[in-house]
Each structure stands twice: as structure tokens, then as C-alpha cells.
Amino acid sequence: MSSPPQIVCACGRAVRAPDVLQHGYFMTRWRPVWVYLKYRCPRCRMLGQKLTDYRDWDESALHSGDESCVVDAARAVLGEIADREVEEFSVRLRALRPSDLDALRRDL
Ligand SMILES: [Zn+2]
Numbered sequence: 001m002s003s004p005p006q007i008v009c010a011c012g013r014a015v016r017a018p019d020v021l022q023h024g025y026f027m028t029r030w031r032p033v034w035v036y037l038k039y040r041c042p043r044c045r046m047l048g049q050k051l052t053d054y055r056d057w058d059e060s061a062l063h064s065g066d067e068s069c070v071v072d073a074a075r076a077v078l079g080e081i082a083d084r085e086v087e088e089f090s091v092r093l094r095a096l097r098p099s100d101l102d103a104l105r106r107d108l
Helices: 067-078 083-094 098-107
Strands: 020-027 032-040 047-053
Antiparallel strands (some): 020 032, 032 047
């Protein structure tokens, strides 16, 4: 069984049902031809729009691969973030050099 095609934000995150602000259909006389979605990405906070051919539309794409379950599972394994971890991250962040950011940009 193949999963339905996903709607993906420009930042790469898949759009999910809770992100959808507006959802509508462009109709011909009797049947929908286009599906319109307007969404706000929870990762990059950008507004996005998507127009999809109704024949290709599958509402389950908004519900597949529920990331919140993945995040919850990861959180259960890793546990809460400790104060010590926050402190270490802060020290590393302050020690960043421009060359580190260039290396990071190349990796992305
Ligand atoms: Zn995004």
C-alpha cells in the first residue's frame, strides 16, 4: 500500500491537518476540479498555499505519518531535557565561529 502524496512546506516539513487554515474546492458546475489549501507551517511559521487537482487529492495525506506520535516516542526514550544539557548547549552556542556556520550550511 502506498502512502498518499504529501503536501510539503518550502522548509521541508509535511503539512498536517492542524496546520490548515483554509480548505476549499473550486467547482465546475457539478463537481470539484481543484482543491485549495492555505496553511501555516509550525516549523518556519510561514503561510503557504497549495492548489491540487481534485483527482490527485487525498485527504489522508494530512493525517499520515503523524509526527506528534514520533516526537512523543522520542521524548519518552530520551526523557526531559535537563538543566545541565541546556547549560552545555548554551556554552557550545556561544563558542560557535563563523566557519562552523559555513560548515553547517554546506551540510544542509
Ligand atoms: Zn515550513
